Structure formats: C-alpha cells, structure tokens
Amino acid sequence: MNIEKISEYEFKIPKHGAMRVDGIVFVSEAMMQEIRNDPCLDQVVNVATLPGIVGNSFAMPDIHWGYGFPIGGVAAFDAESGIVSPGGVGYDINCGVRLLKTQLQRSDILPHLKTLTASLFSTIPTGVGSHHRGHHFSQQDYRDVLQQGAGWGVKQGFGEEEDLHYIEEGGRLPQADPSLVSVRAMERGQGQLGTLGSGNHFVELGYVDEIYDEKVAKALGLQLNQVTVIVHTGSRGLGHQVCSDHLEMMIKAATKYKIDLPDKQLCCAPIQSDEGKKYLGAMAAAANFAFANRQLVTFYVRQALEKVLGASGLGIRVVYDVCHNIAKFEEHQVGGISKRVLVHRKGATRSFPAKHPLVPSSYREVGQPVLIPGDMGRYSFVLVGTNKALEQTFGSTCHGAGRVMSRHKAKNSTRGRNVEQELLDQGIYVIGASRATIAEEVPWAYKDVANVVDAVEGAGLSKKVVRLRPLGVIKG
Amino acid sequence: MNQKSCYHPIEHTGDLGVEVQGGSLEELLQNASWALVDTIADASTIQPKTVVQWEFSGNSPEEMLVHQLEEILYQLDAKGLIFSSFLINFNEDSIGICQAKGEPFSRESHGFKTEIKAITYHHLKVLKEEGGFRATVIFDV
Numbered sequence: 001m002n003i004e005k006i007s008e009y010e011f012k013i014p015k016h017g018a019m020r021v022d023g024i025v026f027v028s029e030a031m032m033q034e035i036r037n038d039p040c041l042d043q044v045v046n047v048a049t050l051p052g053i054v055g056n057s058f059a060m061p062d063i064h065w066g067y068g069f070p071i072g073g074v075a076a077f078d079a080e081s082g083i084v085s086p087g088g089v090g091y092d093i094n095c096g097v098r099l100l101k102t103q104l105q106r107s108d109i110l111p112h113l114k115t116l117t118a119s120l121f122s123t124i125p126t127g128v129g130s131h132h133r134g135h136h137f138s139q140q141d142y143r144d145v146l147q148q149g150a151g152w153g154v155k156q157g158f159g160e161e162e163d164l165h166y167i168e169e170g171g172r173l174p175q176a177d178p179s180l181v182s183v184r185a186m187e188r189g190q191g192q193l194g195t196l197g198s199g200n201h202f203v204e205l206g207y208v209d210e211i212y213d214e215k216v217a218k219a220l221g222l223q224l225n226q227v228t229v230i231v232h233t234g235s236r237g238l239g240h241q242v243c244s245d246h247l248e249m250m251i252k253a254a255t256k257y258k259i260d261l262p263d264k265q266l267c268c269a270p271i272q273s274d275e276g277k278k279y280l281g282a283m284a285a286a287a288n289f290a291f292a293n294r295q296l297v298t299f300y301v302r303q304a305l306e307k308v309l310g311a312s313g314l315g316i317r318v319v320y321d322v323c324h325n326i327a328k329f330e331e332h333q334v335g336g337i338s339k340r341v342l343v344h345r346k347g348a349t350r351s352f353p354a355k356h357p358l359v360p361s362s363y364r365e366v367g368q369p370v371l372i373p374g375d376m377g378r379y380s381f382v383l384v385g386t387n388k389a390l391e392q393t394f395g396s397t398c399h400g401a402g403r404v405m406s407r408h409k410a411k412n413s414t415r416g417r418n419v420e421q422e423l424l425d426q427g428i429y430v431i432g433a434s435r436a437t438i439a440e441e442v443p444w445a446y447k448d449v450a451n452v453v454d455a456v457e458g459a460g461l462s463k464k465v466v467r468l469r470p471l472g473v474i475k476g
Numbered sequence: 477m478n479q480k481s482c483y484h485p486i487e488h489t490g491d492l493g494v495e496v497q498g499g500s501l502e503e504l505l506q507n508a509s510w511a512l513v514d515t516i517a518d519a520s521t522i523q524p525k526t527v528v529q530w531e532f533s534g535n536s537p538e539e540m541l542v543h544q545l546e547e548i549l550y551q552l553d554a555k556g557l558i559f560s561s562f563l564i565n566f567n568e569d570s571i572g573i574c575q576a577k578g579e580p581f582s583r584e585s586h587g588f589k590t591e592i593k594a595i596t597y598h599h600l601k602v603l604k605e606e607g608g609f610r611a612t613v614i615f616d617v
Contacts, residue, residue, distance in 0.1 A: 240549075247597070
C-alpha cells in the first residue's frame with residue numbers, strides 16, 4: 001500500500017481503486033512502522049469507498065483492527081446522499097467516559113482507599129449478568145430512558161440538573177425512537193441500567209498528578225492532587241442487541257441499494273432510506289440508554305463515597321461526559337460551505353474547540369474536555385478540543401490506549417504473579433468481578449496511552465490539560 | 477471427544493474467538509454453544525436444573541451459528557440463565573430446535589470469566605470437512 005508521510009504525525013493513503021477520498025492516519029513514524037502491514041489500514045481504505053463520504057477516511061493514533069471500520073476510525077457522510085453503518089459505531093453504542101471531580105485531596109482518601117474501593121464495588125453492580133440492586137424500573141421508565149437519556153436520571157433524583165450541562169449533547173440524542181428498539185434488545189437491557197458490565201469497563205478513583213495547562217485546568221475546575229473519578233461504560237446488552245439486529249438488516253439493505261461492500265461488516269444503508277432511519281432512531285435510543293447508565297453509575301459513585309466519608313464536603317461534580325462510539329448529525333465546514341453531515345466516531349472522541357456553541361458555556365473560552373482513559377496501572381489524560389480538529393477531522397480525536405496483547409496472552413503473562421499485590425505495591429487498589437478480568441486487563445496488555453495522547457497533541461487534534469493517576473479501580 | 481477438547485480459543489488482540497469441531501452440523505452447533513458458555517464462565521460448574529427450548533434459523537450454516545449463539549447471550553442478559561448442555565435438532569423446515577439445560581447464573585458459583593457483547597461475522601466460517609464440520613467465530617468482548 002502506498003503511504004505518504006505528510007508531517008510528523010500525519011500519513012496519507014492516496015485515493016486509489018474504489019476509494020472516493022484519501023485515507024488520513026494520525027500516527028508517529030514509530031506507530032506507522034507497527035501498523036504498516038496491519039489489516040486496520042485496509043479498513044481505512046474500505047471506509048473511503050463508502051457512498052457519500054466527505055473529507056477523508058480518518059484514523060486516530062489508537063487505531064487498531066475493528067469490525068468493518070477500524071477502532072479509532074472517523075468518517076463523515078453527507079446527510080442527504082451518504083450512508084450510515086452500524087459497523088462505524090460498534091456493538092457498544094455510546095460506550096463512553098465520564099469524569100467527576102471532588103473537593104477532596106489525595107491525602108484525604110489515602111487512609112480510606114481500601115474501604116472506598118470496596119464501597120464502589122459493593123454499590124455499583126459489575127460483571128457479566130450484573131443487574132442493579134435496590135432500584136426497579138418499569139417498562140414505561142425504560143421507554144422514557146430511551147427517549148430522555150441522562151435527563152431521565154436527573155428527573156428521577158439520580159443527579160443534579162447541572163450534570164446535564166457537562167455531557168456531550170446534554171446527555172440526549174433527540175432523534176431517538178424507542179419504538180424501533182426490538183423487544184429482545186429491551187429485554188437484554190432490562191435490569192442493566194446503572195450497571196458497569198465487564199471487559200474494559202471500569203470505575204477509577206484517582207487524582208490529578210500533573211498539570212500541563214494551568215489556565216485550562218483552572219477553567220475545568222481541576223487542580224493538583226484533587227481526587228477524581230472516571231466512569232467507563234456504555235449501553236450494555238440493549239446497545240449490543242440494537243447493533244446485532246441492525247447488522248442483519250443492513251446486510252440486506254446494502255444489496256437492495258446496490259452498495260458495493262469490500263467487507264460484509266461495513267454493511268450500511270443510505271441515511272435517508274427506511275433502513276437507515278430505523279437504525280439511526282434505534283441507535284440514538286441506545287445512546288440515550290448509555291447516557292442514563294453513566295448518570296446512574298454517577299449516582300452510585302456519590303453514594304459509595306458518602307457511605308465512607310460522610311455526605312458533606314465531597315462536592316462531586318461532573319467535569320464532562322464523552323461518547324466514544326457514536327454516529328451524530330453535526331454541522332461542519334466542507335470546502336468552505338457549512339454542511340450537515342453524519343459523523344461516525346468509532347473508538348474516537350469529539351474534540352470541539354473554544355468558542356464552539358456546543359461547548360458548555362463555562363468551558364467556552366478553553367474548549368470541550370476530551371477524556372482519554374489509559375490502563376489501570378498508569379494514567380489517564382484530560383485534553384481539550386482544538387480548531388485544527390474542527391477543521392480537519394470533523395472535530396475528532398483519539399479515545400484510549402488500545403490493546404497490545406490478546407486476552408489469553410495477558411492472562412498467561414500473569415501466571416505465577418499476584419497482579420493485585422503488584423498494583424497495590426504501586427499504591428493502586430484493584431477489585432475485579434473475577435481474577436480473570438484483572439488478568440486480562442493488566443496494564444502491560446495495553447499500549448502506553450501517553451504515546452497516543454502525544455500523537456494527537458503533535459497532530460494538533462487536541463491539547464493536553466492534566467494527567468490523572470489511579471488509586472482505586474473496580475473492574476467488571 | 478469431550479466438550480473441553482472440541483474447541484480451542486483463537487488469539488485475537490481485541491476480542492476472543494474460538495475454533496470448534498463437530499461430527500455433524502448439530503454437534504458443531506452444540507459444541508460452539510458450549511464453547512461460548514465456557515468463554516463466559518466455567519461451563520463445567522453449571523448444573524442442568526432448568527430446561528429451556530428455543531428455535532433458530534438462518535440462510536446459511538454461518539447465520540444459524542450466529543443466531544444460536546446470540547440466543548445464549550439473550551438468555552443470560554434477559555433471563556439470567558446460563559446453560560451447559562445443548563441438544564440441537566433440525567425439523568423438516570430446517571428450523572433448528574435447541575433444548576438447553578442449565579440454571580440461573582451466579583457469579584460466585586460459576587467461575588465468571590468475561591462478558592461477551594455480541595457474536596460477530598468477522599472471520600466467521602463453517603466448513604464441511606472429512607468426518608464433520610469445523611467453525612471459526614469471534615466474540616465481541
């Protein structure tokens with residue numbers, strides 16, 4: 001494959017064959033060497049062949065192989081003539097990250113670290129088949145959740161009105177149509193609202209250990225040694241089923257609309273077709289479920305910390321909440337003209353700059369927070385969006401570290417080792433729903449997220465603000 | 477062939493996959509079902525206390541495999557049930573009928589391993605070969 005280096009962190013795969021646009025991959029030279037022969041670059045090419053694509057087929061520095069689209073893939077399609085593809089969103093619709101800040105200092109929680117982590121673990125249902133304890137929601141509640149997203153949670157007393165100002169899209173996609181969510185998807189989601197799930201999902205108690213931009217950190221209300229909480233989860237079984245249901249429908253639709261698919265998992269339908277509209281309505285409903293899920297998990301985080309430290313003085317507030325797997329209608333400049341496009345971000349984060357109207361008013365001077373979690377042993381980052389991202393990548397950036405080791409290899413690498421103790425020796429207390437989860441999620445199974453973040457900063461797609469270190473982690 | 481030896485995990489960076497064998501399509505689907513359960517939990521700890529029957533279909537053996545395995549994920553998420561024994565037959569209309577035996581899932585007693593989000597079409601293959609069938613399937617984790 002012909003790959004041209006454009007700049008230190010940008011490579012181009014020139015349009016060839018059936019490609020309608022160029023592929024642009026934001027990686028360092030060293031990263032490009034690692035992926036040069038990886039099928040994920042073929043996926044960047046495949047996405048570039050889809051009808052109605054505008055701009056380029058993009059890949060972020062955490063690019064790795066996914067189903068259809070690569071993970072770390074971004075592509076925008078003309079809202080009138082383009083397509084929508086479930087493979088461009090992924091199975092875990094609106095899997096995302098929420099960052100909470102507190103009024104606590106690291107020194108306030110160190111004596112209680114084990115109790116606090118245990119309290120998080122006992123309060124937030126985790127792991128496979130996890131169902132919430134204590135709250136039972138009606139069928140009507142679930143329909144409202146799918147329509148109202150995080151706002152439903154706030155209305156029910158699971159948070160503050162203020163929380164909603166600090167969530168991408170205000171925690172609700174308006175085009176949601178709960179009637180398009182199948183009975184099976186509803187049944188899979190029932191009982192899973194307010195649960196973490198398994199795999200790479202987690203809640204992490206940590207603190208700000210380094211500040212890169214004082215002014216922006218101050219605007220986000222973040223300071224050195226301040227205690228923070230990261231929540232990483234998505235739309236659970238409901239979202240997974242919505243994706244599965246529509247993949248089958250889209251395979252048929254692609255044939256019906258004569259769309260050439262280089263890979264079956266790129267199956268798609270025109271945005272304006274019946275199939276396209278049905279997927280978008282169901283996907284938005286699943287996205288709203290995920291927003292509400294993170295809202296409820298936030299409520300449980302508040303409860304868990306209050307149980308140990310008492311209710312006063314915690315001051316737990318939402319810094320921001322971002323989607324990592326989503327397709328959204330947005331207005332962008334394309335060739336100097338404002339255009340409505342459907343931006344697919346699959347394992348990618350929105351990265352809107354200062355002054356953008358969709359950035360919360362209190363952050364309007366600094367830009368939208370971009371939350372990039374790393375592995376449980378190292379660190380995570382908070383960045384902000386940039387004008388360059390808005391101009392070049394439809395306002396998009398990376399989403400995380402990406403695995404470097406398969407789950408089996410990771411598990412095998414822990415034989416004869418006590419991972420929990422090793423992490424505890426580093427000051428990190430970890431509780432997992434099973435030993436297997438912890439073994440699969442060991443820090444060395446992931447790439448160093450600092451390299452990914454440096455690459456997006458080097459490419460100008462977002463700007464580093466602070467680094468967060470883990471102290472207590474619960475894994476599903 | 478015992479069920480543990482009728483499948484082996486496939487190395488995949490992001491997700492998990494299995495390669496499964498069976499003397500017939502029915503046996504292949506049974507073994508793939510067991511392999512999926514054994515990926516989620518320790519299948520050998522699940523007692524056959526409850527019997528559930530469902531139907532599945534597909535335009536190809538691959539689609540049938542996906543639909544059968546998706547039903548297992550559905551049963552776990554929606555009904556809280558996990559199974560360790562599967563008996564599969566096809567009726568005259570080529571509809572698969574699965575009789576599954578298991579019990580309510582318990583994280584404590586079933587040796588929970590990992591949650592599977594979905595059954596993917598990636599690298600999905602069902603091959604007829606001498607002596608039976610062989611399939612490859614990747615699970616989204």
